[in-house]
Amino acid sequence: MISRLIYYAVFPLYVVFVMYSSITLDKSLNSPMLIGAGLLLILSMFSDLRYPKKIVLFSILQYALLFVFHYYSQLNWCYSLYIILLSKVLYPIKRMYISIAVGFGTILLYTSARLTYMDVTKYNFLAVISDFLTSLAVVFIIQYIIKTEREKNQLIEQIERETTFYQSEKLKVMGELAAGMAHEIRNPLTTIKGFLQLSKSQNYTIKPWYDLLWNEVERMTELTGEFLEFSKPRITCYxxxxxxxxxxxxxxxxxxxxxxxxxxxxxxxxxxxxxxxxxxxxxxxxxxxxxxxxxxxxxxxxxxxxxxxxxxxxxxxxxxxxxxxxxxxxxxxxxxxxxxxxxxxxxxxxxxxxxxxxxxxxxxxxxxxxxxxxxxxxxxxxxxxxxxxxx
Ligand SMILES: Nc1ncnc2c1ncn2[C@@H]1O[C@H](COP(=O)(O)OP(=O)(O)OP(=O)(O)O)[C@@H](O)[C@H]1O
Ligand SMILES: [Mg+2]
Incomplete structure (x- = not known):
């Protein structure tokens, strides 16, 4: 949720802020080009939501647009945009060395754009090293967050799977019990039904089969009693x-x-x-x-x-x-x-x-x-x- 807020609210706002700053500070090389690149950059950020399978293509496009945007803005403030984009690109990457390579690549791109409007001085050289180190820290932090989140999701999935399994096992056992119970009760019931039908033709007298019927009723009583006993959850008198x-x-x-x-x-x-x-x-x-x-x-x-x-x-x-x-x-x-x-x-x-x-x-x-x-x-x-x- 927070990451979505950063990518789809903070990032576009920041792009607009850089556009405004660059134009009002009279830094921009070409204002229409800056505005065009900025708008395309915002648009590309939203487009990859619609095409999640083309995420690599969109990431390359976003880096290219950011480079152009940075070039026309001539402002170091674009650094934050690179970092936000980096955090987004790192998300699906599982291997650390690939993440570090992507981190360095991002800073290399940033430095290249920066060198178009900055002199190569000792200060700027040290600033580049500082940027690289910062990118390394960002990569580690993001990898840690991603790993923790992945483990949490796996745990939630496992708990959900187990709950569903136990639920269905419980239902299976209940079903078996109910089916068995119905089957056991049907036998004496069929006998009783048969004799009751027979008694109709004998003037409704059940005397000759009384004992048999009684035994069947007893059997059902015993069966239901045992069944209830079986489903009782606890022992009461320890x-x-x-x-x-x-x-x-x-x-x-x-x-x-x-x-x-x-x-x-x-x-x-x-x-x-x-x-x-x-x-x-x-x-x-x-x-x-x-x-x-x-x-x-x-x-x-x-x-x-x-x-x-x-x-x-x-x-x-x-x-x-x-x-x-x-x-x-x-x-x-x-x-x-x-x-x-x-x-x-x-x-x-x-x-x-x-x-x-x-x-x-x-x-x-x-x-x-x-x-x-x-x-x-x-x-x-x-x-x-x-x-x-x-x-
Ligand atoms: N000591 C034993 N020797 C041989 N078979 C046994 C023995 N005890 C149990 N069984 C077998 O296990 C089955 C299940 O036993 P259980 O006590 O659960 O039911 P039951 O004796 O058939 O019925 P009920 O106990 O309700 O009269 C028996 O039908 C029998 O086949
Ligand atoms: Mg028995």
Missing amino acids: NVSPMHDCLQKVISLTEAEARILGHQILYTEFSKDLLVHMDADKMVQVFVNLVKNALEAMNEPGKVTIRLYSSKGWVHVVLTDTGKGIRQADIKKIFDPFYTTKQTGTGLGLSISQKIVQDHGGKLDVTSTEGQGTSFTIRLPLKPLTAAKGA
């Missing part, structure tokens, strides 16, 4: 509590189901005092999800082993089953919302669990061997005993 207590609760909640299916849950803990800053209910939900998955993955009577230990400031819980395992190609997908290989699964269990663990500053990892079993590891920051007492 406390420092022992991981051992949390796992005890998980075992008491899942033991009966395991026994019915003929499986065993084995639990080994290396310490009962491993404390974690957590929402214990949410953490129980995570482990119940994992244990249920493990139980469902074992077709034959099998074992679910839970190990609790700490290492390097982290509490580790490793949950291993002797189930069918996961194919390497599918392992990346299991944390995707709605990815399921089960007839009645929602595919939200692991994605919700992963989110809860991440909200606690932890990590959920998986390793699996097809036909042998799967191992899920949860890592959470260990809360030191002393810190917990103080808290």
Whole structure:
């Protein structure tokens, strides 16, 4: 903005000022020629705005017109015009040595015009050296300004690019979630619709299909509940509590189901005092999800082993089953919302669990061997005993 003000307001004004000064001081060699060159110079300054691709041609033209203007004005004051023109020409140049060459060239032109009306004295010779040094300083300052501005623009562009990327990623995830949700809800809805149509021909009685319909409605309720849970932004009830207590609760909640299916849950803990800053209910939900998955993955009577230990400031819980395992190609997908290989699964269990663990500053990892079993590891920051007492 400021540079535009200099090129398109200050520069023309200065040209008019030099014209006026040269004519009134009776210095001009030829007033009509001076006025003509001055007007053309102003015009050329505006023309390169319209033809930005011909900037080199216009720059050469402007230097030539300035030289003629200077020659007819016979005034040293034209120096400022050379400097303004130089700053404009330097703008698109990236290499320093080219900028210095252009700077020296500009002063050479100025000196040549100046020598047409100045004697070669010691004073003038030293003035020429001073002009060259000034041009060098101008080149350095302008290059510095240009470099800083270029870096600033690059940074702004990068931030804009990243913002757009994250925005579109967010929209993509939202879209996937919404599509998955709609797909999951459509199945029970189709069933309900079918039975309602059937009931019309049976005198609107739904008694024979009541249980089926109820199950489908339950499934939708569960699904929407889990979906809402998934989009909840924060965990509300953090406390420092022992991981051992949390796992005890998980075992008491899942033991009966395991026994019915003929499986065993084995639990080994290396310490009962491993404390974690957590929402214990949410953490129980995570482990119940994992244990249920493990139980469902074992077709034959099998074992679910839970190990609790700490290492390097982290509490580790490793949950291993002797189930069918996961194919390497599918392992990346299991944390995707709605990815399921089960007839009645929602595919939200692991994605919700992963989110809860991440909200606690932890990590959920998986390793699996097809036909042998799967191992899920949860890592959470260990809360030191002393810190917990103080808290
Ligand atoms: N322990 C495991 N062994 C083998 N495969 C597993 C195990 N845990 C998860 N998976 C695979 O990951 C998929 C996704 O699990 P996730 O818990 O997210 O959903 P789900 O169990 O299918 O459905 P939901 O949890 O809603 O009942 C499962 O369908 C299954 O294919
Ligand atoms: Mg599950």
